[in-house]
Amino acid sequence: MYKVIGSTKSRALRVMWMLEELGQPYEHVACGPRSDEAKKYNPSGKIPALVDGDEILTDSVAIMQYLADKHGKLTAPAGTPARAHQDAMTLWLIDEMDAILWAAAKHSFVFPEEHRVPEIKPSLKAEFARSAKILSDRLDGPFLMGDEISVPDLLATHCINWSIGAGFDRVDDKLGAWAKSMRDRPAFKAAATKEG
Template sequence: MYKVIGTTKSRAFRVMWLLHEIGEPFDHITALPRSEEAVRFNPTGKVPSLIDGEAVLTDSVAIMTYLADKHGKLTAPAGTVARARQDAMTLWLIDEWDAILWSAAKHSFVLPEEQRMPAIKASLKFEFERSTTQLSNRLDGPFLMGDQITIPDILACHCLNWAIGAKFPRTDDKLFHYAKSLRERPAFQAASAT
């Protein structure tokens, strides 16, 4: 059985949600970032980590991609044009949303106080809003890649939820309703209760 190390208030939530979507059981080991338990599985102290037998995997997107490929769910097959487009969307979300939200978090509470630059958050919110408009224009169906939920949907919804928690402005009704429909999925609800 898989083991997921992290908390539901971290990127580990993405992995737990994906596991619920694909119907794979897992044990959850609660560990805060940089805690002794987190460092035990990842020397950087970052979460999540996934234990699969003897293997320890890190990075939420790498873990999600591994699991989706291994079980043949929530992903286009490797080596296809559809997969290349899916990977492009995943990487765009990491670059344009996740990285911006992480930078805002670093300048809010992660970095030592003397290293924080609160003024940067205004430009980060501007960048996020611009990217939100771009993503909204690309959303042409119930999910980002068409008629089926895939890794980019989990990533996008998690980032939208993170943005709400970080007090980024809600700028797009289309994406708000898209994320709301994802949050209503049974697998999302199950992961939230983990």
């Protein structure tokens, strides 16, 4: 059985959601970043981590893609043009949404106060809004990559949810309705209602 290390209020939720979509059982070890528990699995204290047998994997997106590949679901097959398009979308989301949210978090509560630059946050919010508009314009179907849910859908939805919690401007109605449809999935609800 898999073991997911991290809080549901972190990127660990992405991994838990992936496992729920895949129908795979897992143990959830709720803990915060840099906690003693987190450091047992990742010396840096970053979360999430995934324990699969003797292997400990880190980085939420790497874990999600690993699980998708291992179980042959929520992903295009490796070595296909469809997978290259999917990977391009995943990397774009990491660069243009996730990284912006992480930068805002670092300047809000992660960095020691003397290293925070609060003045950067309005520009980060503007950049996120620009990226959200691009994503909305690219959305042409029930899922980002077409007719089937895949890794980028989980990643994008998590980023949109994170942006709401971080006080960013709301995405447009089209993208907002799509994100709501993703949050309405039973697998998302199952992961989001876990304690921690």
